[in-house]
Amino acid sequence: MAAAYAQLIREAPDDFRIHTSLFTDPAIFEEEMRRIFEKTWVYVAHESEIPTAGDYRTTYIGKQPVIVSRDDEGNIHVLLNICRHRGNLVCRDERGSAGTFRCNYHGWVYKNSGELAGISHPQGYPESVGRDLSGLLPAARVATYRGLIFASLSDQVPSLEEHLGAVRPYVDLWADLSPVGEVRAHRPHSFAYEGNWKFQMENGADGYHPRFVHECAFQTMAHFLSRPVRDSSGMQDIGAIRGFPGGHSILERPGMVGIDPSLFREYTDLLAEQHGIERTQRIIAGYNILIFPNVYLMDSNIRVIQPIRLDETVVHSHYTELCGIPDYVNVARLKDVQWRLGTTGLIGTDDMEIFAAAQSAMQASAMPWLRLSRAMDSEVIEPSGERRADINAESSQRAMYREWLRLMSAS
């Protein structure tokens, strides 16, 4: 099978194609969950979603249900949300606060650290029971970086810092949007679309599509100049795409969308005090940061991609409030990100329309190869492996599919 994946991604110096079965073959979807989501670092939550001891939220790593909890000592755990007795879901709630989790099937109880706290009617068991069970299965690795919690179900992974690699300095820029380096992730705008998860992963760092897909948003912005939006007239020609080893990438979009932080002097002065003028300019420049395989960091939101089925995906877009800045700036940021990327927003919804349409068309086998070769000839390849080109380049998608192939082919 591993060799077969190499047949689905064709790379030549001037040509890069992927096969539509990556979007339409149910067996490939199952393998992706196993070989990608269960084998690498996956974003699970932001620390601010579980700020105090006992807080938890439930989510999924690929298909595996997990609880992200903060125990009584304040330590973060990522636990398989599957009862060690007969496999029932231990916690149904999406979020909450609890000292213990009690399985509602036969009443086994686990501490918020995962430890097995008690077996109901233990006299029915031989004495040895439970001694081999420490509690809920923990993720093999858990680590946080600048408030972002990642977990890996495999222990065969490098450290999180190493995994983030070249994208790590951009995560720092993102977190430093707050002068105190602290953001608060809110309840998400959540979307379901009928299309494969990779469409959203491809799209957030695709600088080639906005002038077409987001015509609506740009026309509307142009018509109503009263909003403090960045001037979008010169967009598409400035900015850059950077693809990195590991599948991560950056869309740099100075002046493209979002509020213009330079209109909020009080805010940028706070940043400059902390970081100096030069770094402040870099912090507010505007990036979409793709961390493979399942999360984007954007100016005002964390966008988490959750595969459900081959042709169904849920996207959670958490607005991120910045700590340590004037309230009115956050009010403006929320209004902007909701207007663009919220549930009824003009930008995110039009992207998802395309994902569903592409999934529909690809059901047909008549056109099996998709082209991702833009700017292969002009791409600058750094010794670090970074590949950089103009904002219309498909360097991001190529980086992602190279990592896809590496993980899918690993033995």
Add this chain to the structure above:
Amino acid sequence: MLLTHAEAESLLYQEARLLDERRLEDWLGLFTEDGLYWLPMAEGTDPLREPSLAYDDAGGRAQRVYALLHTRHHSQIPPSRTLHCISNLEMEPGATDTEALVRCNLVVYELRPGHRQQYGMGKMRALAGRGEYRLRFQDGWKIALKKILLLDSDQPMTNLTFIV
């Protein structure tokens, strides 16, 4: 004079008709100048500081309507056909000559016509929510707040680009 039950009903029916007939510029005229169109994500949230599905002042509504009627808004090509059904209308006590609070249930049927082979097309869906309308007398009764808490307001949503 106090707003009567029948008057409240006819204002809400009129709104439903304007939305269903896509007379959205006329819909804008139903609101007071400081009127709000609000789809909260949960009860009790602060719309300026916590996310909502939509929180539109006059400017926001004008932009939404402009986008729907005058731009290439792909998720509304073809546009949604909608049918807004209002029921369980109740007048809150405490109304004055110029202010009234009306509660109702709202069901919206929605369909984008198209090939069933295409995801999202040719399939009818229903949205349901609880409505709260604050009405104010200003040259006739106008909407000062339209707040709809959808049953699935905090659940993943598919294409909510028409006006609820």
